[in-house]
Amino acid sequence: MPQAIHFISIGGSTMHNLALALQQQGYLITGSDDKIYEPSQSRLQKYGLLPPETGWFPSKIHSGLKAIVVGMHARKDNPELVKALELDLPIYSYPEFIYQQSQQKQRIVIAGSHGKTTITAMVLHTLKFHNRTFDYWIGDSIDGFDTTVKLTSGLNGSAAPIIIIEGDEYASSPIDSRPKFLHYQPHIALISGIAWDHVNTYPTWEEYVDQFESLAEAMPKAGVLIFDESDDMLDVIGQKERTDITKIPYVAHPNKIVNGQTYLITKQDRQVAVQIFGDHNMKNIAGAIAVCDRIGITEDQFYEAIPTFKGVAQRLEKIAEKGERVFYHDSAHSPAKVEAATEAVKHQYPDKRLLAVLELHPFNTLNTSFLEQYKGTLDKADTAIIYFNTNDLEGARKGDSINLKDFITAFDKSNLQAFTSITKLQNYLSQQSDKAQAFLFMGSEIVQNLDLNTIAGSL
Template sequence: MNLHFIAIGGSAMHNLALALHHKGYKVTGSDDAIFEPSKSKLEKEGLLPAETGWFPEKISNELDAIILGMHAKSYNPELLKATELGIKIYSYPEFLFEQSKNKTRVVIGGSHGKTTITSMILHVLHYNGKEIDFMVGAQLEGFTNMVHLTEENDFILLEGDEYLSSPIDRRPKFHLYKPNIALLSGVAWDHINVFPTYENYVEQFEIFVDSIVSGGILVYNEEDPELVRIAENTTNQIRKHGYKTPEYSIEDGITVLNTAEGDLPIELFGAHNLNNLAGAKWICQHMGVDEDDFYEAISTFKGASKRLEKILDANNTLVFKDFAHSPSKVTATTTAVKDQYPDKKLVACLELHTYSSLTPEFLKQYKSSLNSADEAIVFFSPEALQIKKLPPITEAQIFEAFGNTDLNVFTNSEDFKLHLKNMDYANKVLLLMSSGNYGGLDFNEIKNWIS
């Protein structure tokens, strides 16, 4: 096939472009901005556009299809030209479904934990020599490209995002995969710019469960009351398996999982990650990995990139960065780090960066989310509010929303950086939670301040 990617530089889009190139397809693309690591990876394979921008002249009837990224606009000139010529246009998830129609589709969904669970499953299968196709949303140790597509593999493992499919397809991505086996990790209201009410957001998960093929399997977190309700109320003819957090202990800063074969030290920590592990175990068993082989493999899993990633452990000080930004993730991550290192002072920093987190009404969802920290810091950029066309937020609103008047609130990146630089790091854990970078914070600089 001859394919053209509109917005090829996206984290998901460039990985799909590379996977299809490796499969033997002819791939071209355009974008108005391409950053690392996408830029280097595309350049290495000869797929980097010669110049940035949109070029309608690239679109001709020689193309078999267009793959449209979410970053593009509905009035994109290349998209308009493709529409005019009648060329088939796919969203990212639509094309993944086309590539997997004859495979057993395993889809991991949920408001939180889906990247970690998908990465766990992929790690276990890779450890046990089981070859599958996959799409994962984060970089994983031992893998170059996070999308892999073949003709011969029987299974495909897909991370099921509930965000929109494309600028012209407003359906959530995970509605398009039609799983044979599905997992849901939990429901916590997110993406309020798209799903303005909690009820509307929950409905997307109900639709997802109904999209599982008849006779398929739903694995769900039975500690989430909303998921229990959804699982019990569906009329879809599927098998259902609930899972819950397994028993574990913490010994000298090491998490030990209690299994039928004895105690198992693991690299992961936090109740939310142990809950994720339980779900991953169910899926791996449905994919042909027995319990003993799962435990042996999972003991070597260090985590997905940016998910409670340890970036420093020196001089009695630890530094973690985490992609956590939604209220439920922030609460779980902060609590997990404090539980793991109870004898150290925890400094938890949260950047309010997403549309939802910067919306005054949604801010209330963060109440008590940083209470496990010994020192809590909230950073947000007034410029980000302006870009997203949202009303200003005051410090008083932050204090009220988090239910904590002892918060340190920063709105200037240099002031925030100076605060971290001058901090006494003796016997502390610094936790940096954001889907951004605090206005340009270089994480390597932090290492220099401490070591």
């Protein structure tokens, strides 16, 4: 009889992908959620896992369950979670569960404030290109992969010998505030860079950095720590006294840009055309090569695979191009990501005037100390625009005073345009068609607030 697993908050991006992966392994899956959006809803329905009605139902929790997997969307007082605790059932966050399913595998964890999804995707793309057998977990959908997670833990067929995991520093579950990446106990860990993020969970820079120090300190004997040597904080972490682990620093991969096309320069002076660009992505490539080298993929094999890597959705994703004009979207919101994306587009197209639009999110600007991190991040844009929803801001800050002037002051950029009305922003953009040739829109929700395809057409 199949082992039964119940998902509390099955509608989440990660949660529903994990549910689908376990169903494919032969587990009996049930789940609940109070809200389920697309594409989760259609995918769950396709495989018969969509709950018949939304809400929480303690009756679904019983002693016959092998495990409960709880998502971050649930609260501590969730009635299903409360009953699971009363019955003393095994309760896991999804990182805990992934670890439980991969204890017999070599675990490779890609962490960092920025670049972790792209580096993970590069490694997965390369392994698949060379027909290797592997399991994985990644935070976003990527080209060529049907799900964001694959676990071959033994119910059906042979288990993969390795698992590549994107390691998030955010809290694990409503009842476990530890960073997700601490659960994986990696044999190989890469930290791509440290730049203050998740300010609603880590209100100080020191608290945020502590999480990555804990990851490095938790490396097992004979483990491998790969890190960006150009990141000051990572250099400190990498040089800490751990003689029992191997430390591998990396820097940006040598490259050149010709007419808007980026080429990698190999040690043999070969030029390898790639579809991604920007100094941050050259660092990502170097990190991915270092990881691949440790798991049996040579540099030549990496260079063979990387030209067909299209990047990750919403990471410098090209929306449109016509004549001399080009339009990109990036989900960047934190200061380091905003600066990296803006600099990348300007460096790729130095002769084009760049218009950059940034949508700020309230939970990323909860205190003035963090807000100061945005200084200079839009300097490479010829025209810079910020937008935020004042209603969301007021709700998130719960009375803490901040206003439009605070945002403008934080960026410290002359002629910065600021909007709190999406209609006024759209009207302003409609007048910019002759003002720039390169356009960069940043923010994860800006896709919903603006019809980017229509905006791209008008620009």
